[in-house]
Amino acid sequence: xxSGLLIDVKxxxxxxxxxxxxxxxxxxxxxxxxENNRPTDLGGIHYALGWKPDAGLFASMPDLKVMFSVGAxxxxxxxxxxxxxxxxxRFVDAGLTSRMSEWVCLQCxxxxxxxxxxxxxxxxxxxxxxxQPDASDLRVGIMGMGVLGCNSARKLKALGFRxxxxxxxxxxxxxxxxxxxxxxxxxxxxxxxIVGLLPxxxxxxxxxxSALFAKLxxxxxxxxxxxxxxxxxxxxxxxxxxxxxxxxxxxxxSLDVFENEPLDSDSALWVMDNAILxxxxxxxxxxxxxxxxxxxxxxxxxxxxxxxxxxxxQVGY
Amino acid sequence: xxSGLLIDVKxxxxxxxxxxxxxxxxxxxxxxxxENNRPTDLGGIHYALGWKPDAGLFASMPDLKVMFSVGAxxxxxxxxxxxxxxxxxRFVDAGLTSRMSEWVCLQCxxxxxxxxxxxxxxxxxxxxxxxQPDASDLRVGIMGMGVLGCNSARKLKALGFRxxxxxxxxxxxxxxxxxxxxxxxxxxxxxxxIVGLLPxxxxxxxxxxSALFAKLxxxxxxxxxxxxxxxxxxxxxxxxxxxxxxxxxxxxxSLDVFENEPLDSDSALWVMDNAILxxxxxxxxxxxxxxxxxxxxxxxxxxxxxxxxxxxxQVGY
Numbered sequence: 001x002x003s004g005l006l007i008d009v010k011x012x013x014x015x016x017x018x019x020x021x022x023x024x025x026x027x028x029x030x031x032x033x034x035e036n037n038r039p040t041d042l043g044g045i046h047y048a049l050g051w052k053p054d055a056g057l058f059a060s061m062p063d064l065k066v067m068f069s070v071g072a073x074x075x076x077x078x079x080x081x082x083x084x085x086x087x088x089x090r091f092v093d094a095g096l097t098s099r100m101s102e103w104v105c106l107q108c109x110x111x112x113x114x115x116x117x118x119x120x121x122x123x124x125x126x127x128x129x130x131x132q133p134d135a136s137d138l139r140v141g142i143m144g145m146g147v148l149g150c151n152s153a154r155k156l157k158a159l160g161f162r163x164x165x166x167x168x169x170x171x172x173x174x175x176x177x178x179x180x181x182x183x184x185x186x187x188x189x190x191x192x193x194i195v196g197l198l199p200x201x202x203x204x205x206x207x208x209x210s211a212l213f214a215k216l217x218x219x220x221x222x223x224x225x226x227x228x229x230x231x232x233x234x235x236x237x238x239x240x241x242x243x244x245x246x247x248x249x250x251x252x253x254s255l256d257v258f259e260n261e262p263l264d265s266d267s268a269l270w271v272m273d274n275a276i277l278x279x280x281x282x283x284x285x286x287x288x289x290x291x292x293x294x295x296x297x298x299x300x301x302x303x304x305x306x307x308x309x310x311x312x313x314q315v316g317y
Numbered sequence: 318x319x320s321g322l323l324i325d326v327k328x329x330x331x332x333x334x335x336x337x338x339x340x341x342x343x344x345x346x347x348x349x350x351x352e353n354n355r356p357t358d359l360g361g362i363h364y365a366l367g368w369k370p371d372a373g374l375f376a377s378m379p380d381l382k383v384m385f386s387v388g389a390x391x392x393x394x395x396x397x398x399x400x401x402x403x404x405x406x407r408f409v410d411a412g413l414t415s416r417m418s419e420w421v422c423l424q425c426x427x428x429x430x431x432x433x434x435x436x437x438x439x440x441x442x443x444x445x446x447x448x449q450p451d452a453s454d455l456r457v458g459i460m461g462m463g464v465l466g467c468n469s470a471r472k473l474k475a476l477g478f479r480x481x482x483x484x485x486x487x488x489x490x491x492x493x494x495x496x497x498x499x500x501x502x503x504x505x506x507x508x509x510x511i512v513g514l515l516p517x518x519x520x521x522x523x524x525x526x527s528a529l530f531a532k533l534x535x536x537x538x539x540x541x542x543x544x545x546x547x548x549x550x551x552x553x554x555x556x557x558x559x560x561x562x563x564x565x566x567x568x569x570x571s572l573d574v575f576e577n578e579p580l581d582s583d584s585a586l587w588v589m590d591n592a593i594l595x596x597x598x599x600x601x602x603x604x605x606x607x608x609x610x611x612x613x614x615x616x617x618x619x620x621x622x623x624x625x626x627x628x629x630x631q632v633g634y
Contacts, residue, residue: 011446095451098451098452098477099449099451102426102429102451102452102476102477103430105422105426105476106423106426106427106430106432109422109423109426110423110427110432112419113419113420113423115423115427118594118595118596118598119436121596122587122593122594122595125582125587127578127580127596128596129328129596129597129598129601130598132416132601134415134416134419135415135419136415154475155475155476155477158472158475158476159419159422159472159476160419160472261444262444263444265442270439270442276439277435277439278435278439279438279444279445279446280446281435281446281447281449284446284449
């Protein structure tokens with residue numbers, strides 16, 4: 001028997017272990033959520049895959065060698081103060097990337113095309129047209145120009161939007177106006193829509209707050225500026241978002257992530273005007289692709305090759 | 318005084334004559350909708366611009382030389398049986414094209430990403446995720462591969478969709494599976510979403526009916542097949558659409574055009590499940606761009622050059 005893989009993935013739609021069993025025959029696949037079948041001894045298990053894994057779980061595995069994250073983000077693992085000093089591999093996948101940029105494009109188009117206004121009219125059987133700017137009239141500013149940000153930028157440009165990118169270190173991307181860390185204010189002042197695709201780190205926690213929103217343009221071709229977030233919920237201050245929508249500092253929002261998930265049914269966000277909320281589905285890891293990725297990295301590791309997509313523990317992503 | 322331009326444009330948001338006056342100084346610009354200031358004598362007017370112009374109006378202009386359509390479509394002019402045998406110029410404009418393909422991309426993305434399901438969940442404060450296919454899992458079939466169809470195909474491909482195109486005569490377009498007139502059934506059987514961008518002619522009147530919908534795939538990665546129409550409302554049989562949605566032959570629709578506009582408030586379409594309706598706003602002609610186009614064509618005409626974007630009266634577009 002090859003060394004096992006322990007899986008602790010806390011989201012409902014992830015129930016498929018077959019792809020892992022099929023791709024890694026002879027390797028024990030252990031579901032930590034299956035409380036009745038938890039192993040009493042975690043010795044001898046070299047690999048663990050997690051989405052919000054139990055705090056202390058990885059530390060309690062004496063023979064753990066590699067940790068895997070189910071998503072592109074890893075804050076849900078790094079937040080465990082007992083986390084062992086072991087390599088952590090993020091999930092990078094073409095499908096994960098394309099689904100994220102599809103969601104970003106959909107949200108930008110919905111705001112450009114005043115979809116919530118037309119939704120409301122449809123529900124009231126009202127026939128009325130509104131002045132319609134072009135995509136080329138709008139500047140979309142992406143915060144976080146990693147794999148997801150760059151792919152989104154490419155598709156947004158194909159749709160005709162003008163695209164700005166902001167990242168810690170300055171990037172050079174054809175057709176994208178790139179800004180680096182210290183140029184945040186200038187970037188914000190030139191963006192009608194901002195799209196958050198940032199990892200969660202101490203620097204990005206709460207970054208989307210009243211002070212930041214106040215630096216966006218007062219007027220845009222679609223009314224007030226729009227805030228879109230598909231990065232991490234804890235990067236946003238939801239009380240500030242509600243207040244910015246109420247006072248018109250923001251003209252609209254699209255949120256896929258929230259400070260606490262699931263979003264509390266009492267949240268004011270659910271019913272704000274021009275607010276589009278989705279339940280952390282912008283880019284959900286596909287079990288088949290994930291299994292291929294994990295199996296491939298384990299194969300590399302056991303062949304003595306370097307692991308890919310390693311997290312830099314110093315910068316936190 | 319140069320020969321005048323008579324304008325009869327029947328839609329509410331078109332109220333701007335300034336761009337025409339600014340671009341054509343010394344030329345009389347006559348608004349036919351302004352009933353109190355209608356000229357009693359239509360003699361000496363060489364040009365007319367219309368959107369659903371009064372039947373008989375153009376025939377009553379003894380010195381008319383060139384007719385202009387406000388849109389890419391011309392059926393709203395050709396339906397006048399008294400129409401004089403004069404050149405008819407359609408409106409082609411980069412903004413008109415890009416707005417149309419933005420709308421098409423938005424609708425395809427909304428169906429791909431199950432937006433109406435998430436809209437409903439948001440209104441009920443429900444947090445629940447659903448299995449999400451990729452754009453690359455879906456085949457979008459565009460019916461009508463003119464300027465608007467080709468531009469939509471290009472953007473849909475950039476978003477990752479697989480794209481089919483159907484047109485009267487076969488086209489060759491890179492990365493698009495092209496079908497010609499007689500291959501309609503094969504085209505339909507291979508399209509999970511169909512997008513109508515057809516001109517209205519005797520051949521396309523009522524083409525989107527039960528018989529056509531029955532040729533679409535039974536199952537698609539997003540449930541039933543989806544019908545999207547931004548061409549002409551009289552190409553669709555709305556009773557058949559309602560029935561196809563009720564029986565599951567269609568899984569969703571996006572309509573910007575209707576058999577009769579404005580859509581009657583009694584129509585069943587307003588409240589069908591997974592139906593997205595917009596009030597003929599997919600691509601509205603911009604008055605500034607339209608004025609530039611008309612002024613440019615009149616200038617060509619008076620300089621003895623050939624008019625551009627002429628309608629072929631035999632095929633009707």
